[in-house]
Amino acid sequence: MKEIYAIIRVNKVYSTKKALEEIGFPSITVFNYRVFGRGKQKGIVDEVSFSVSPEVSQMAKHGGMKYIPKRLLYLVVDDEDITRIVDTIIQANQTGHYGDGRIFVCPVEEALRIRTGEKGAQALA
Template sequence: MKKVEAIIKPFKLDEVKDALAEVGIQGMTVTEVKGFGRTGGKKEVYRGSAYVVDFVPKVKVDIVVPDSMVSDVIDAIEKSAKTGRIGDGKIFVVPVEEAVRIRTGERGEDAI
């Protein structure tokens, strides 16, 4: 099993959710996060004074999938979240050793 973590622009969430549903994803966890990358944030002007917004609002989508679905999930996220501009986000894949469904006690892939 793998955990796919995607940091995306907030307005792309519905498109990503729909794309993931098309490849068979039935559940995910979504968290509002803030961060910055190479650009270091963005400059804005308020009442004539320039200031830097260090942290840009983003959305983090977490999905645990069987190894066989990882490439489909990555492709779906990449295609649906892409705008072609700076700040489109990142996708990370990390191994998951165990999963347990609390309600039933199912373990491993049966729990996801």
């Protein structure tokens, strides 16, 4: 099993969720609040959905913004599904511009369903 963390643009959550549902993976966790970050470009003013004063916009061009609002999606899946899921997340989020996000894939030692006590792949179904 693997866990997938995807840090994406705020406006891409719905399209990502829909794309994952279409390939048979409706179960995701989305951290919708207080997820912020920035990449090596130090933040992009045009990416935020709120108005930014000209002064802040000018400062951002020279020194970057402190953080940009993002969303964090989390899934745990079987190893054989990783490529298909990662490709789907990329297709739903790739614009070719800074700020498209990051995907991290990590090993999962065990999964347990609290309600039934199922373990491993059965806990994911």
